Amino acid sequence: MKMIDRILRADERQQKLLEEFFKEFATWNWSDLGRKIVGGLFIGIGIIWQIFPWHWWELPHDMTMIWMAVSFEIIGIGTYLRGYRDYTDYPEDQRIRSFDDIFAFIPLSGWQLSVFRLKKAISLCFKLSAVTLVFQVMIAVAVYHEITAGNILLPAVGTFTIPVLSSLIEEYRSRRRG
Amino acid sequence: MGDINNILEFHNVTGRNKGFNLKDVTFSLEPGFIYGLMGENGAGKTTLMRYIMNDRVKYDGEIVVCGVNVLRQHEKAMSLIGYVSEDHLFFGDRTGMQNATLLAPFYDDFDAECFVDYGKRWDVSLHTTYKKMSRGERLKLQLAFVAAYRPVLYLLDEVTAGMDPVFRIEFFDMLRELIRDESCSVLMTSHIQSEVELKTDYVAVMRDGEMSDFLESMEMGKTVG
Numbered sequence: 001m002k003m004i005d006r007i008l009r010a011d012e013r014q015q016k017l018l019e020e021f022f023k024e025f026a027t028w029n030w031s032d033l034g035r036k037i038v039g040g041l042f043i044g045i046g047i048i049w050q051i052f053p054w055h056w057w058e059l060p061h062d063m064t065m066i067w068m069a070v071s072f073e074i075i076g077i078g079t080y081l082r083g084y085r086d087y088t089d090y091p092e093d094q095r096i097r098s099f100d101d102i103f104a105f106i107p108l109s110g111w112q113l114s115v116f117r118l119k120k121a122i123s124l125c126f127k128l129s130a131v132t133l134v135f136q137v138m139i140a141v142a143v144y145h146e147i148t149a150g151n152i153l154l155p156a157v158g159t160f161t162i163p164v165l166s167s168l169i170e171e172y173r174s175r176r177r178g
Numbered sequence: 179m180g181d182i183n184n185i186l187e188f189h190n191v192t193g194r195n196k197g198f199n200l201k202d203v204t205f206s207l208e209p210g211f212i213y214g215l216m217g218e219n220g221a222g223k224t225t226l227m228r229y230i231m232n233d234r235v236k237y238d239g240e241i242v243v244c245g246v247n248v249l250r251q252h253e254k255a256m257s258l259i260g261y262v263s264e265d266h267l268f269f270g271d272r273t274g275m276q277n278a279t280l281l282a283p284f285y286d287d288f289d290a291e292c293f294v295d296y297g298k299r300w301d302v303s304l305h306t307t308y309k310k311m312s313r314g315e316r317l318k319l320q321l322a323f324v325a326a327y328r329p330v331l332y333l334l335d336e337v338t339a340g341m342d343p344v345f346r347i348e349f350f351d352m353l354r355e356l357i358r359d360e361s362c363s364v365l366m367t368s369h370i371q372s373e374v375e376l377k378t379d380y381v382a383v384m385r386d387g388e389m390s391d392f393l394e395s396m397e398m399g400k401t402v403g
Contacts (some may be wrong), residue, residue, distance in 0.1 A: 014253075017284055020283065021280060021283070021284075024279065024280055025269075045387055057328075077216050084269050090269075092271055092309075093270060093271075093309065094274075101267050102267050102268070102269065102281075103213070104231065104232065105231065105256070105267075106256060106281055106284045107253040107254070107256040107257040107284050107285060108253060108256075109252065109253050110233060110234070110252075110282055120382060141324070177232075
């Protein structure tokens with residue numbers, strides 16, 4: 001993370017303030033736990049389905065099952081990564097409100113806020129990618145007794161690169177909106 | 179770089195955004211006074227406030243608060259400004275004290291004792307959730323919060339609209355108390371001409387993104403009629 005701090009020009013003081021703010025603000029609720037459980041389940045089912053009984057890239061004729069398996073994993077990733085929203089929105093009066101509406105009036109750099117959120121997104125995606133990678137490799141070894149490039153590439157692209165890029169785009173659009 | 183003896187300076191500010199923009203606005207505010215900005219709805223009063231507060235607004239020219247450029251040093255400028263408005267949100271499900279606990283760390287000079295003291299003097303319940311407060315209580319809470327970090331510039335955006343007469347007198351007494359030591363100033367917007375003329379020291383008129391010079395309030399009363 002220190003390398004990311006250097007690349008993104010993170011201000012240590014403001015990053016620490018934001019860390020403490022969200023720690024103070026965070027209220028645990030059941031939907032938080034549910035999101036993680038449901039997300040994890042979908043990801044797990046999606047991964048197993050993609051690898052067993054076929055490797056997805058050694059396609060037999062029936063693509064439908066493979067695409068369903070991929071969809072499961074994507075839904076699971078999206079559900080799990082909703083945790084990123086803890087740093088952008090909060091619920092109030094049965095509505096979703098943006099932290100930006102409040103941060104706009106305090107001595108906080110918009111850039112440092114974006115850096116903070118991106119770091120959280122990268123951290124979440126990294127943890128998820130690590131878990132899916134281990135999962136994929138374990139299943140591939142157990143069933144096929146080999147590890148192929150796809151077992152590495154799928155987590156690297158599907159659970160890390162694409163979600164991180166998506167967060168980057170969202171932050172960029174948020175900063176342009178003003 | 180502006181004159182640090184002035185609280186706020188606008189130097190030929192002209193907006194470059196889609197939609198409504200300020201047009202070549204130039205003025206400066208000295209410490210120790212209440213400045214009023216009048217104009218009809220849509221004249222540009224709130225837009226002017228937005229230019230000061232928002233670092234994503236594009237414009238030519240320069241806006242400086244106590245020598246600090248609001249675009250180039252946005253965080254430092256925000257610590258010098260106290261903004262009070264109905265648009266200034268706090269967390270509705272949290273009490274005044276909880277809101278202060280969350281947001282105060284972002285201000286180097288926030289004085290928690292001062293915040294509590296103002297809350298007591300102005301009769302604001304710091305343990306009521308923000309959304310359950312009346313409009314007047316919310317404005318007093320906001321003012322107590324910003325006063326606690328001693329800004330040099332108080333920006334009040336249409337805060338007196340809809341206030342009852344008793345509270346209006348109380349509110350202006352609070353403002354006079356805050357600027358008594360002449361280290362800060364108030365810039366408030368309003369479309370109520372009589373109030374601005376009677377309660378402020380200097381007044382300017384905003385019309386279609388352009389601003390007149392600040393005149394002494396009594397003198398403006400004779401001019402505008």
